[in-house]
Amino acid sequence: MNENSNKEEKVSLKEAISIGIGGMVGGGIFAVLGLATDLAKGGTPISFLIAGAIALITAYSYAKLSVSFPDKGGTVKFINKGFGITVFSGGINNLLWISYIIMLSLYASAFGSYAPNLFAITNSQTLDAHIYGSVIIIIATLINYYSIAVVGKIESIAVIIKLVILLAFVAIGIYGLSSSTHLEQLSISNWESPLNLVVAGMMIFVAYEGFELIANAAPDIENPKKNIPKAYYGSVIFVIFLYIIISIITVGSLDFDEIATAKDYVLAEAAKPMLGTIGFTIITVAALISTFSAINASLYGGSRVSFELSQDDELPHQLTYQLWNQPIGLLITMVATLVLVNTLQLESISTAGSVGFLLIFACVNYVGFKLHKEIKSNKYITLIGCLSCSIALLTLIIKQFTTNRTNVLIAVGIVLFCFLIEFIYKRNEKNKAAN
Template sequence: MPTEQSDQVSLKEAISIGIGGMVGGGIFAVLGLAVSLAKGGTPVAFLIAGILALVTSYSYVKLSLAFPDRGGTVKFINEGFGKTIFSGGINNLLWISYIIMLSLYASAFGSYAPNLYELTGSKQLDFHIYASSVVIFATAINYYSIKVVGAIESYAVIIKLIILLGFVGVGAYGLIGNENLAQFSFSNWESPVQLLTGGMVIFVAYEGFELIANAAPDIKDPEKNIPKAYYYSVIFVILLYIIIAIVTVGSLPFGEIAKAEDYVLAEAAKPMLGQIGFTIITIAALISTFSAINASLYGGSRVSFEIAEDDELPHELTSQFWNQPIGLMITAVLTLLITNTLDLESISIAGSIGFLLIFAMVNLVGFKRSADVKSKKSITLIGAILCGVATVVLIIQQFATNMLGVLIALGIISSCFLIEWIYKKTEKYNSKKDS
């Protein structure tokens, strides 16, 4: 979360922001989807996505040091491309991608919650009630007090990490002699292209490291601590995700994983800890997804505010509604709409395509402004190319199996640029008319 000007963010707090942003609802939402796509190669799929995040974090390090600003990614895009229709379209996509991530977290909450307490006897109806209720409740908290949002996030990061590390420790021990370890044999691996696709679909589980950029102006001893914050948090999460993937695939047959795809992490705790383990992981999922929704609602509203302040969306978005940016209410309403109309896989694909495209542009900014930000052109160019190629591969591969998800993602991207073009044309027309 962004801090007040007088506060300084320590290295430990900056790392917590990165880890908290990544280990939000993503891993709980997409783990089952990852296994369905990559099978025995799931740990490799997480590694591929993690390497992409790590390369991109290099550009974020250099840009955060050169242009420390609470606007974060919005600021970097504008520094690289100016305040143009193109930069406006990319920044609009960032806001919509926040909303897609919120929908992913809400969907995960709605999938896990009925396993703890059924409301109607219909899982589908329970899903919609829980997913919608958590968004409405988190929105109310955001309107009530931003301090409460920050406090919830601080405690949630500690709780979910303790539970996940406990799951990893007990799970790793439980793998000894487990017959499901045979699922890691190469015969159960998908093709390299399918592994890459699996890694890119779950890329949304890594995108949260970019939140460090919003705190960059307040990080203590930035030259030393900003690089450490990015690299330490990304590397820690890569290792955590790989081990979680190993424990999950080693604990459950593929058939059971497919059956419990939307809440597979809780199901993976059953062989080791029985129903108690299932309940503990379910509670961890609810805490994680709720805290991620809480923080992302605030982050999404700030992004819309920054974009409007930079004259890339109507200035009305800088106005307030109940002492918060009006973008908060718009973000919440759009989140409810997407959550209740799209399935988890389509939401994940749309989110991954959106963030891969945004990160490709951030890497490109690092390349373009290499002299100013003191970055190595080769690393930033590799980052831009990898993100670009990964986006194309994901679109092509998923078009055959989930055409709707791909078309929605492409429609969202096109709409972001179309809205920006209309806004700029209207603004130009109005200014001519007034003069």
């Protein structure tokens, strides 16, 4: 009986791939597609390819580390394994928690942008996008407090629904491109400069970050040596192709001016030329389901990160306390998300999220390089991953600093805040020990 029970608890390869795909195809593509197109124009598919290539190289480091150090702490454990329990590792891990909060803000902003369209279709009175975003955060938090099992069920159903709708969109969109009058927008003459293509890719890098959730499931994946790498590579490669095709359909179906006007809900707008109001409605519903499920899962993930950090003595032990049978970090995550979603613009949120994850992934790749003998990895691939993330991060910061300094200051300020909090905490703990 025990053996059967253990087998049932194991995560299959199919389920592990679903975790990766579900983590990436959450609210990201709905939130940042318009932003990417605004920056890269006809070269938007190339920007998604650039971002995807960096995600795939980083997935190599994650795969090797997950096989060697399977732990529900995932990224937190990898950083601590490579750097020890230090102010630096604590700062990076704090940044992971904050990055979850930033992603929640991104998803809530996307929900808030799509929701008014649904009510407009039904001729109902619409509210401010911030209200929709705030309400959905509160509802998802209540669901997390009510039952984690319900969160899991919502995620399982949502992954199927959003993939079916997006794949249908792709199939119909490819057919519709044959009669589109906007295909010339994809020509090289309509691409932005190579630098802008890279910057656009880094701005929307947050749409790929979800593959790291596979690391948290690593201890439960069956036949881990074979299935963990397959889960990472399979999910990332699938999503790269999905994003590229979606961006081709979008740029090939709508005029650039139409894309700019509907930037916050451009995927729904792209369905109009093919299916009219019905297509617009279906994609809007898919966006609402996707962003809601992503918020649900990210709230749980964020609260778990804060719990892990507290257990590892990188944040106060009070964060291990329970409030209504859930870590206190869940409530803190909700409040912080409400603050960000009501104070920052979508572009600022996306920039901060990309800066955070590029820095985190650069560090994970470095850990893969540093421990290459122990984890049996190719040190050159992990080094390339570290350098790619670092160069992409610097490119994004420098370019954004010349065009939108506020976004960079917010992103850098968040990073510094994470390290400052860790420094103050470690110093206080040291002073307590000395006394």
